Amino acid sequence: MERTVTVEPEAGLHARPASKLVQTANRFDADVSIGRADDGDDGLVRADSMLSVSGLNVEHGESVRVVAEGPDAEAALDAVCDLLTSPVEESVDDDAEDAP
Amino acid sequence: MRTLTGVGSTPRSGVGAARWYRSDADLTLPDRPDPESVDVDAELGRYEAARDDVREALRDARDRTAERVGEEEAAVFEAHESFLDDPTIVEDVEAAIREGMPAEHAVADRFDEAVSQFEGMEGRMAERADDLRDVRDRLLRALLDAEGDGPTGAADLGALPEGTILLAERLTPSDTAALDPDAVAGIATVEGGRTSHAAIIARSLAIPAVVGVGADLESVADGETVLVDGEAGEVVVDPDEERREAVREAGPEAIRERVETSDGRAVEVAANIGGEAELGAAADRGADGVGLFRTEFLFVDREAPPTEDEQYEAVTAALSAFDDPEDRVVVRTLDVGGDKPVPYLDLPDEPNPFLGRRGIRLSLDEHADLFETQLRALLRAAATDGGDGLAVMFPLVTRVEEVERAVDAVESVADVLASEGVDHAVPELGAMVETPAAAFLADALAERLDFLSVGTNDLAQYVMAADRGNDAVAEYHDPLHPAVLRALDRTTAAAAGTDAWVGMCGEMAGDPALTELLVGLGFDELSMSAVTVPDVKARVREVDADDARSLAADALACETRSEVLDTLGLDDRAA
Numbered sequence: 066m067e068r069t070v071t072v073e074p075e076a077g078l079h080a081r082p083a084s085k086l087v088q089t090a091n092r093f094d095a096d097v098s099i100g101r102a103d104d105g106d107d108g109l110v111r112a113d114s115m116l117s118v119s120g121l122n123v124e125h126g127e128s129v130r131v132v133a134e135g136p137d138a139e140a141a142l143d144a145v146c147d148l149l150t151s152p153v154e155e156s157v158d159d160d161a162e163d164a165p
Numbered sequence: 166m167r168t169l170t171g172v173g174s175t176p177r178s179g180v181g182a183a184r185w186y187r188s189d190a191d192l193t194l195p196d197r198p199d200p201e202s203v204d205v206d207a208e209l210g211r212y213e214a215a216r217d218d219v220r221e222a223l224r225d226a227r228d229r230t231a232e233r234v235g236e237e238e239a240a241v242f243e244a245h246e247s248f249l250d251d252p253t254i255v256e257d258v259e260a261a262i263r264e265g266m267p268a269e270h271a272v273a274d275r276f277d278e279a280v281s282q283f284e285g286m287e288g289r290m291a292e293r294a295d296d297l298r299d300v301r302d303r304l305l306r307a308l309l310d311a312e313g314d315g316p317t318g319a320a321d322l323g324a325l326p327e328g329t330i331l332l333a334e335r336l337t338p339s340d341t342a343a344l345d346p347d348a349v350a351g352i353a354t355v356e357g358g359r360t361s362h363a364a365i366i367a368r369s370l371a372i373p374a375v376v377g378v379g380a381d382l383e384s385v386a387d388g389e390t391v392l393v394d395g396e397a398g399e400v401v402v403d404p405d406e407e408r409r410e411a412v413r414e415a416g417p418e419a420i421r422e423r424v425e426t427s428d429g430r431a432v433e434v435a436a437n438i439g440g441e442a443e444l445g446a447a448a449d450r451g452a453d454g455v456g457l458f459r460t461e462f463l464f465v466d467r468e469a470p471p472t473e474d475e476q477y478e479a480v481t482a483a484l485s486a487f488d489d490p491e492d493r494v495v496v497r498t499l500d501v502g503g504d505k506p507v508p509y510l511d512l513p514d515e516p517n518p519f520l521g522r523r524g525i526r527l528s529l530d531e532h533a534d535l536f537e538t539q540l541r542a543l544l545r546a547a548a549t550d551g552g553d554g555l556a557v558m559f560p561l562v563t564r565v566e567e568v569e570r571a572v573d574a575v576e577s578v579a580d581v582l583a584s585e586g587v588d589h590a591v592p593e594l595g596a597m598v599e600t601p602a603a604a605f606l607a608d609a610l611a612e613r614l615d616f617l618s619v620g621t622n623d624l625a626q627y628v629m630a631a632d633r634g635n636d637a638v639a640e641y642h643d644p645l646h647p648a649v650l651r652a653l654d655r656t657t658a659a660a661a662g663t664d665a666w667v668g669m670c671g672e673m674a675g676d677p678a679l680t681e682l683l684v685g686l687g688f689d690e691l692s693m694s695a696v697t698v699p700d701v702k703a704r705v706r707e708v709d710a711d712d713a714r715s716l717a718a719d720a721l722a723c724e725t726r727s728e729v730l731d732t733l734g735l736d737d738r739a740a
Contacts, residue, residue, distance in 0.1 A: 081240045084247040115247035
């Protein structure tokens, strides 16, 4: 099964959103892959690999396709798409080192 | 005994054994053996053990950094863990080992290939290359250096032996935050200035530090006995007995009561607070209240702004930590801008955020709604027990109209609260003086407000036109440049003719070597990292206000920084 969603996190699929996505994909008994919606099957990479996900260089607002297969495919797809469509950001400077 | 000089950044000293930190330690691989001679199972086991060690170190670093510095700096360690356990990397490395490659070669080859995938790209992709190099080096260190007697790398920062004097080219904020203040007796770095983030964090951890020593530091070898004197800005190699006996690790005892100069002029000594967790330490060190309560911590690392009630709780917590009726808590309204992004605020991406939409500019326009919520919380807190001590200040003021609009906003919030029947009071209101514009207009600002508070780090940055994050212009950041001193004088002199009091809440305020000068310039309040509150209080008691005034007059007559240093008797002080 698969779904196409727009990437909401401001940082795109980099840094924290990317590692969260990888952690999520790893949690399920399913093979999850992800790619740019326009790139077809050739553009799909493993969603459980930080290297592959970072390598996509997907930015905020781009449309991505998520494909999941296996016993937990549906739950995995829900969790991954939730993450992609919530505007949770990389957290920001807590200002601890910012003196006036 | 030989003495090197740099910039003292924590007025404490410590002595111990030198240990160089090399984030880019030379990780030379042994020659590759004949594949037939490689014990595949043993190599797979070494790889797995190394990954376990690195994963544990990354999680420790993550937790420690989140606790001491913030979630932003901590997040990088999560990304590192994702690379460490990346299944495509693990599969390839294991496949290479099965073909007869030792674990370190298999790791180095696979990571170098991954690095080259990202290298030479821009921005965030280039950062991934740095992440991969960091993970590769941690793994190689674990594989090559199982005995732990090799060069100290990033993985070891949290587990240094007691009595370590850490030497480094430079330290990033997360490097510094990873340090255990009980183990590290001191820090000395080749690069960096007093207001570099690493120096500020070292100060908040109360670790003696001397930064910006220069290439001379390279002459110190691992294992040599080194004394770091953060007050004098000296690194003493092989110190003599007299010098070692003068080590002051703990600093003076906290002085609980308020202090005055030897001839009776009261000076308030307060603490700068970046989060509720710091309130206890500030009170323990005898601070007379909070001179700068940064509210940004309430806004970052979350998906929506804090509610009015959350902000009210945070402010009342600060007020109850300092419940002496005389103790003030000065809250700075939200101070964010393009360099400190907060995701849900949708801040503009600006080419030069320090000169862009930030501070009060955002509060009066784009984020007037957040400003109103913050003011509601503050006015409600002002009506509680102990709320008399509340003061509110506006950041990055440059125009009188901004102050008038901010005061209008406070009044209209008061009207709304009154119409709702909600208890409230209008606290003291003030402006931060951190731009040349505010210093030039200090008289007009002081007439309209209850107080002014000088932020010297930003003031020095704007007066000297030198980005405080840029080490290449570190020599311009010193507040002892005559142009900055004259801006300070203009501010205190302008306020002297009004009812407004004047404070200082920049790093300069926490330097006991400058206390006499600041008293002489007419500051009523000095606010600093809590660690130096006892030093400054003790120093205030020694100062004679008349002598201080003539010292300040002499300093203001100087035309160069070196004349200022000469006047203050600080001739050997580095920039």
